[in-house]
Amino acid sequence: MLMNWRRRLTTAIAIAVAAIAIPALSLAQTIENLALGNDKAALQRFGTPKKTETIAGYTTNLYRLPSGIDFSATFEISTSRMVSLEGLWAGSGTGPFAGFGDFRFGETKLSDIKARTASNGILYTNVPLVAANASGSIEFSTFYDVAASANVVRFVTSIDREPLKTLRQRYGDKAYENAGASAVLRSLTVASRDYLERSAGKARVLDIGYGPVSWSPQTAPTNVNTPAISLARIKPSQLPVFRVYDGPRNFPDFSGRDSKFSTHRTRITNGMTDKPTFAGEFSVVQIGCGSSCSFAYVANNRTGEVYAAPVGGEHNLSLELKYEVGSRLMISQWGDYGANKCFVQFFSFDDGDWTELLKREVGALDACSKTVTENILSERKI
Structure with a gap:
């Protein structure tokens, strides 16, 4: 580690x-x-x-x-x-x-x-x-x-x-x-x-x-x-990837290495049919789990390996993810319903590991009704 x-x-x-x-x-x-x-x-x-x-x-x-x-x-x-x-x-x-x-x-x-x-x-x-x-x-x-x-x-x-x-x-x-x-x-x-x-x-x-x-x-x-740090100053270009994979799709090994994700094998496989959308060679697959509840996986189109996103489920409701194929930066927005707060959280994805870069409260829970882009641009200093 x-x-x-x-x-x-x-x-x-x-x-x-x-x-x-x-x-x-x-x-x-x-x-x-x-x-x-x-x-x-x-x-x-x-x-x-x-x-x-x-x-x-x-x-x-x-x-x-x-x-x-x-x-x-x-x-x-x-x-x-x-x-x-x-x-x-x-x-x-x-x-x-x-x-x-x-x-x-x-x-x-x-x-x-x-x-x-x-x-x-x-x-x-x-x-x-x-x-x-x-x-x-x-x-x-x-x-x-x-x-x-x-x-x-x-x-x-x-x-x-x-x-x-x-x-x-x-x-x-x-x-x-x-x-x-x-x-x-x-x-x-x-x-x-x-x-x-x-x-x-x-x-x-x-x-x-x-x-x-x-x-x-x-x-x-x-x-x-x-x-003080402005959320708008953290940009995808600061965590670039050096190539975007354009080879054949290799799907997960749900009977072996990726067996713990087999419950959602159909959704994950379907989510990998298009080109990568994140960090050069990954597809992001977001799956609902009830009212305002969802979780996400990132699946490697080159190796087939699957990783769980660092946020999601009942503790990160109204989850919105923002990402680009040319960057390792993942931006999430989610609500803590018990605390009545909305958060924006930044992560770097490196070699299968997530590193939290920054987490900020951007307002009460209703702030999550705005898009993550709107909240980042309107937030100046926290």
């Missing part, structure tokens, strides 16, 4: 991100009102550390704060300057603010982080994207450079055992791809890049649309200074 992810990212293109206002550095990049570069003397206000550890010229002090946060501060012994700060929340339910904008421990989701930052961040090849704990929970790590600094922020989100079990029952082998709305923020770390790369390594890969994040001080949600 890691190699596939790296391969996708190395072929990624830059999606334009609008300018981000950068707050004064004196107000930014602080956790518990402590900033990188502060002298270790600033730790005296936290009292006696719960634990102290010294390794290779650096000392880390761990404090249990009244808020329930486990706060760690690491300083370089030779200079007494802070190089890493971490806040960790192990409690249940919604915890305190994390210090980054309106993010809250136990509440902010992985999907919120990716929506705010408009990308999946940095892949450090020495750090696993997904890690399992002895408790049965799963952790996800996402890294971003902090704008106008030499620092990196790391968000760790996790799913506990029972929600993970439900996710697997619902999505099967697609569980991790749909984890964004279930994984909640557990820790936030800001560290100098030099210190971080002592353990993470210097080799790193940037995701599609990647850009440094602007660190705003803790504020009420209505005052958060967030990145």
